[in-house]
Amino acid sequence: MKNKKYIQMNENSMSTKDMLMDISSMRSKAMKLTENGKVYNVLLKDILERNLFYDDEAPMPSLKDLSAATGLKYGKIRKYMEEIYHDLVLDHEVRPVFSFAKIRYEFLIRGWTKDKFMTLEADQLPVVPRVGEQVSIPFFAAYLKTSHFYVDKIDHSFEEDLQTVKIWLKQGYYNSYWHYRKDKAKEEHEVGFMDFFDLEEHELKQKLGIGKRADDYFARTLGLSKK
DSSP states (O other): OHHHHHHHHHHHTSOHHHHHHHHHHTHHHHHHHGGGOOTTHHHHHHHHHHTTTTOTTSOOOOHHHHHHHHOOOHHHHHHHHHHHHIIIIIOTTTOOOOOOOEEEEEEEEEOSSTTOEEEEEESOOSSOOOTTOEEEOOTTHHHHSOSEEEEEEEEEEEETTEEEEEEEEEESOOOHHHHHHHHHHHHTTOSOTTHHHHSOHHHHHHHHTTTHHHHHHHHHHTTOOOO
């Protein structure tokens, strides 16, 4: 009984919009619930037909909209939605097991300047490069002005039966100190958040004062120092 009350409290604390998006994101799993003959089936089918998660232009329905579309009483819509969410997500005894049989790799490649950007998709990779490793891709060298990159970051996302691995490549060679320095600058808000997107690497380094000692060193070595 305590466990049931705990689950109910969790459901009551969740927003209707968030539950709708979660249900819509698990389309194939949610469709299997319609085979159970439960009273919420008409609502579940209507939610899935709206394709809220995958269609950016699909309008978010209100409880009133869902009541009008399904013929269910307005006061029951939220209750049925919580039951759907419970059976799909929170019920550990009957919750379906996910299987991600497909995989897609997306390389997001940035050249010498931020306006030089390419993407490459692959459905197979013998070895997946990791953050900090060097990658040589000759296919776009004429446009990107380089074929030498390093892995800056990797993101994973899951949709239905698909795992998507996004691999962000930047031109040049990995520098562990610069990677750490950027993270430190973000954490301590040394520069504006958009500077990490809008500025070129050398501009960002200049704004953070990176490389000043090297400039001073070369100035002295070349006899350009005022001292």
